[in-house]
Amino acid sequence: MTVLELRGVNRVHGTGDNAVNALVDTDLKVAAGELVAIMGPSGSGKSTLLNLAGGLDAPTSGDVLVEGTVLASLNKKQLARLRRRSVGYVFQDYNLIPSLTAAENAALPLELDGVAAGRARAMAVDALAEVGLDAHQGDRFPDELSGGQSQRVAIARALIGERRLVLADEPTGALDSATGEEVLKLLRRRVDAGAAGLLVTHDARHAGWADRVVFLRDGRVVDSSAPLADADSLLEGAQ
Numbered sequence: 761m762t763v764l765e766l767r768g769v770n771r772v773h774g775t776g777d778n779a780v781n782a783l784v785d786t787d788l789k790v791a792a793g794e795l796v797a798i799m800g801p802s803g804s805g806k807s808t809l810l811n812l813a814g815g816l817d818a819p820t821s822g823d824v825l826v827e828g829t830v831l832a833s834l835n836k837k838q839l840a841r842l843r844r845r846s847v848g849y850v851f852q853d854y855n856l857i858p859s860l861t862a863a864e865n866a867a868l869p870l871e872l873d874g875v876a877a878g879r880a881r882a883m884a885v886d887a888l889a890e891v892g893l894d895a896h897q898g899d900r901f902p903d904e905l906s907g908g909q910s911q912r913v914a915i916a917r918a919l920i921g922e923r924r925l926v927l928a929d930e931p932t933g934a935l936d937s938a939t940g941e942e943v944l945k946l947l948r949r950r951v952d953a954g955a956a957g958l959l960v961t962h963d964a965r966h967a968g969w970a971d972r973v974v975f976l977r978d979g980r981v982v983d984s985s986a987p988l989a990d991a992d993s994l995l996e997g998a999q
């Protein structure tokens with residue numbers, strides 16, 4: 761099932777002489793169970809693509825569909841609800857709320873969506889267990905967690921509930937390479953469990969965890985191919 765689709769998407773930032781064609785005639789489909797890596801030089805349109813996919817930005821022309829819904833057909837409130845229920849983000853700097861525990865951070869999207877606090881907390885404990893964090897770690901605050909643990913919390917938060925699309929922007933950027941590989945392995949596992957994933961990365965080894973790599977240059981898709989190496993062989997190489 762296609763979870764994310766871009767159809768003939770263009771995004772122009774700015775106007776007149778300052779106009780930048782950040783994304784040009786882009787078509788992309790990402791299915792459930794599929795992880796697609798986005799690579800390209802700085803300024804090639806990777807963040808623009810991710811923001812459009814998550815409904816944080818709107819195309820100048822063309823359509824973005826999430827789970828079959830054209831995002832432009834939704835009003836503000838409907839779009840906010842779809843984003844809350846269907847889309848999870850993982851950022852380089854984790855973006856956890858410092859005054860909330862790990863479990864409270866993971867539960868936050870559910871609570872914002874009106875799920876009762878007790879039930880949201882119970883689901884958060886399960887989501888944390890899935891990423892290898894126990895209840896004791898769930899009670900810790902972000903400044904008591906390592907970088908790798910923080911990114912695990914962010915992944916748990918991104919995929920808690922029914923959310924089927926995970927958008928990861930350089931999620932390993934702040935981690936050492938072994939911890940980074942662990943985080944990608946986890947992302948891969950969650951995608952294998954039925955989510956669709958987009959992973960922006962500068963690192964070809966990390967792109968090895970993806971099913972496909974989409975290369976961007978000046979806002980255009982220049983090549984779309986299988987990853988450079990099989991993830992398992994990369995892991996062996998790292999040991």
Ligand SMILES: Nc1ncnc2c1ncn2[C@@H]1O[C@H](COP(=O)(O)OP(=O)(O)OP(=O)(O)O)[C@@H](O)[C@H]1O
Nearest residue numbers: 773774780782800801802803804805806807808809
């Ligand atoms: N809000 C904006 N206003 C004007 N131009 C923008 C805006 N956002 C992005 N751009 C421009 O659009 C182009 C694509 O930017 P984008 O951030 O998507 O690239 P990127 O591949 O994510 O870069 P990086 O790897 O440095 O994060 C760049 O030329 C950038 O300067």
